[in-house]
Amino acid sequence: MNQFALITGASSGIGYEYARVLADYHYNLIIISNEEDPLEEKAAELRQDFKHITVIPYLCDLSRQEAAKEIFRFCYVNNYRVEVLVNNAGVYHDKDFIKDTEKFNSLILNLHVYTPTMLMYYFGNDMAHGHSGYILNMSSITSGIPVQRLATYGATKAYLKNFSRSLHIELYRKKVYVTTVCPGAVATTLYNLNPSSVRVGLLLGYIVSPKRLARRAVRAMFHKRACIRPPFIWNAILLMLIKLLPTGLLRLVRRLKIF
Numbered sequence: 626m627n628q629f630a631l632i633t634g635a636s637s638g639i640g641y642e643y644a645r646v647l648a649d650y651h652y653n654l655i656i657i658s659n660e661e662d663p664l665e666e667k668a669a670e671l672r673q674d675f676k677h678i679t680v681i682p683y684l685c686d687l688s689r690q691e692a693a694k695e696i697f698r699f700c701y702v703n704n705y706r707v708e709v710l711v712n713n714a715g716v717y718h719d720k721d722f723i724k725d726t727e728k729f730n731s732l733i734l735n736l737h738v739y740t741p742t743m744l745m746y747y748f749g750n751d752m753a754h755g756h757s758g759y760i761l762n763m764s765s766i767t768s769g770i771p772v773q774r775l776a777t778y779g780a781t782k783a784y785l786k787n788f789s790r791s792l793h794i795e796l797y798r799k800k801v802y803v804t805t806v807c808p809g810a811v812a813t814t815l816y817n818l819n820p821s822s823v824r825v826g827l828l829l830g831y832i833v834s835p836k837r838l839a840r841r842a843v844r845a846m847f848h849k850r851a852c853i854r855p856p857f858i859w860n861a862i863l864l865m866l867i868k869l870l871p872t873g874l875l876r877l878v879r880r881l882k883i884f
Contacts, residue, residue, distance in 0.1 A: 629679075631655040631700070631707045631748070633687055633741075634714030636663040639763070642839035643711050648675040650843070652709060657696065659686045681705070687714050688732040693743035697751075709846075710748045711761045712741035712785070722776045730777060737781035745792060749801060758801040761846045762789045766809040766854070773875070782807075786852070793851045804846040807854045808838055 630647040634640035636658035644656050648671060656671070658664040661684050668682040683699065685692050700707055716733055718725055745760055752758025764786040767779035786805050793803040845853045 627653070627704055627706045628708050629653045629655050629681075629700070629705045630709035630711065631657065631696070632711040632713055633657045633744075636660050636667050639835045639839055640711070640713040641667055642835040643713060643761075643843065644671060645674075645836075646839045646843045647709060647711075648678055648680075650847075651678065653679040653681075653705075655681045655683055655700065655705060655707070657683045657685050657687070657714070659684065659688075687740045688735045690735060690739055690743075693740050693747060696744065697747035700748075706755075707748050707751070708757060709759045709761070710744060710752075711763075712744060713761075713763045714740075715763060717778055719774050721774055725777075733777050733781060737778075738784050741785065742788065745788075745803075749792070749796060752801040753796060753799040756800045759846050760789075760792070760801065760803045761842060762786075762803070762805050764789070764805050764807045766807055768807055790851055797849075802846065802849040804842070804850055805852045806838070806842045806845075807852060808833060 630644075630650075630652040632640050632643045632647070632654065635644045635654075635656035637660075640656075640658075644654050644667070648654060654671060656664065656668060658667075664682045664684060668680050671678075671680045683696065685696060699705075714736060716729075716736060718729060718733075722730070741762060745762075748758070749760065752760075762785050765779070765782040767775055768782040768786040771779055786807060789803050789805040793805075796803060842853060
């Protein structure tokens with residue numbers, strides 16, 4: 626009964642759906658967010674809907690470099706055995722790198738790179754010693770296609786994808802299974818998408834709902850897959866086309882303000 630799934634960024638969107646899916650698998654939950662009121666509200670909803678599990682909300686600013694150690698210490702002191710770690714928390718800006726603030730650039734590097742890496746270090750060690758565990762990391766389709774105005778976002782997601790693949794190989798024989806998720810567009814508030822565009826995207830299949838993504842990702846994790854990518858034909862075509870574009874053409878696209 627002390628087996629837990631720990632999900633970062635779990636007070637909304639994909640993170641909350643991960644929590645619900647893992648509750649369906651009968652895991653107790655530790656849900657982490659830096660938003661106190663939404664975190665408590667979601668914890669209450671989960672307790673109401675899944676009365677057979679324990680739900681522990683943990684308020685934490687994951688952009689601080691002390692965050693991962695504090696979370697691990699909290700679990701260790703309370704004897705919460707984390708068998709599933711979901712590194713989901715993230716931020717998104719559609720802006721040129723040098724036009725963004727120093728504060729934001731520091732935040733995204735810590736949130737997407739430092740904190741998830743150290744969470745994998747602390748909990749991965751624990752899982753390896755117990756020869757049991759699963760780690761799920763949220764990357765992005767942009768990890769494979771460097772895009773203007775998403776330079777830091779795409780680069781940090783590429784780090785997560787590459788690091789996770791290496792860790793998948795290192796830990797597999799210790800029965801710790803690392804899976805990376807590289808979705809395209811997801812119908813959450815993170816991307817500030819127009820509601821009508823979201824409806825059309827969901828209908829045509831190039832945007833996926835958080836619930837569908839979470840269920841597919843968790844299923845892949847428990848099947849010990851290294852990586853899952855968008856199954857949708859539109860995303861596959863977009864990825865292939867962007868990779869084929871020469872840099873000079875991309876500079877022209879920027880100059881003409883097409884994107």
